Amino acid sequence: MLAIIIFFLGHWYLSLTFQTLYLHRYASHGQFQLSLWQDRLMHLGNLIFQGSSYLTPRGYAIMHQAHHKYADQAKDPHAPGYYTNVLSMMISTAKTFISIVDGKHELNKEFVSFSRDWPLVEKIGTSWPYRIGMGAFYFFFYYYFAPNPWWFVLLPVHFIMGPVHGSIVNWCGHKYGHRNHDLGDKSTNFIGPDIFLMGELLQNNHHARCMSPKFSERWFEIDPGYGILVTFSALSKIFGKKFEIENPVPRRPLVPDLVQERPSA
Ligand SMILES: [Zn+2]
Numbered sequence: 001m002l003a004i005i006i007f008f009l010g011h012w013y014l015s016l017t018f019q020t021l022y023l024h025r026y027a028s029h030g031q032f033q034l035s036l037w038q039d040r041l042m043h044l045g046n047l048i049f050q051g052s053s054y055l056t057p058r059g060y061a062i063m064h065q066a067h068h069k070y071a072d073q074a075k076d077p078h079a080p081g082y083y084t085n086v087l088s089m090m091i092s093t094a095k096t097f098i099s100i101v102d103g104k105h106e107l108n109k110e111f112v113s114f115s116r117d118w119p120l121v122e123k124i125g126t127s128w129p130y131r132i133g134m135g136a137f138y139f140f141f142y143y144y145f146a147p148n149p150w151w152f153v154l155l156p157v158h159f160i161m162g163p164v165h166g167s168i169v170n171w172c173g174h175k176y177g178h179r180n181h182d183l184g185d186k187s188t189n190f191i192g193p194d195i196f197l198m199g200e201l202l203q204n205n206h207h208a209r210c211m212s213p214k215f216s217e218r219w220f221e222i223d224p225g226y227g228i229l230v231t232f233s234a235l236s237k238i239f240g241k242k243f244e245i246e247n248p249v250p251r252r253p254l255v256p257d258l259v260q261e262r263p264s265a
């Protein structure tokens with residue numbers, strides 16, 4: 001039983017770490033910079049730990065930037081106000097994402113990613129043999145280590161781990177919790193459950209200052225994702241490598257609407 005619990009929590013948090021740090025804070029917002037090898041390393045981690053539900057950085061960034069620009073409006077790819085339940089929002093989001101990755105969606109003309117493309121890895125990660133192979137790996141782990149068949153109810157979470165995290169954040173982070181900023185959207189800070197989502201549920205703070213890598217603002221708001229970035233930044237100073245989040249290098253805004261900080265209430 002312990003093996004299954006460790007496997008589930010390990011997959012949950014490793015997949016989430018690469019989603020919040022690499023896909024979200026880096027590829028979608030460019031909140032910090034990575035060298036080529038750092039970018040490649042993070043991309044490989046994203047491939048391995050998102051596994052059967054691997055999401056391409058470019059596709060994620062394009063859809064996410066649209067979410068910020070059109071938050072809770074009709075053109076938002078996943079505004080909870082337009083769906084009766086989280087499942088219907090999840091299915092609609094998946095269709096939009098596939099269309100973006102196929103290059104067929106109009107959002108491709110409007111947004112770009114801060115990450116570097118890696119066509120070979122993206123092709124492998126989005127292929128059916130890879131997705132099915134990783135799914136089979138999860139199944140056989142449960143087959144050998146689950147003490148009884150009831151544990152198999154957790155398997156679907158492994159199959160679609162990335163979209164599960166995304167749906168929880170997009171649904172709860174625009175519906176429940178408190179607001180520090182009176183913005184023109186419905187974003188909220190859902191503390192408590194946020195500890196299981198690495199700071200991602202502090203949506204109201206993040207929508208107010210989307211270029212800041214730190215999502216927490218008040219003493220009772222916790223952002224573990226930022227804690228990891230601070231740790232890496234400190235380590236890079238010790239080892240003489242360049243990774244700086246305190247003073248990001250000013251760059252030409254790729255998406256002007258997204259880099260202007262909105263005033264708080
Ligand atoms: Zn949001």
Ligand SMILES: [Zn+2]
Pocket residue numbers: 024028029064068206210
């Ligand atoms: Zn964001």
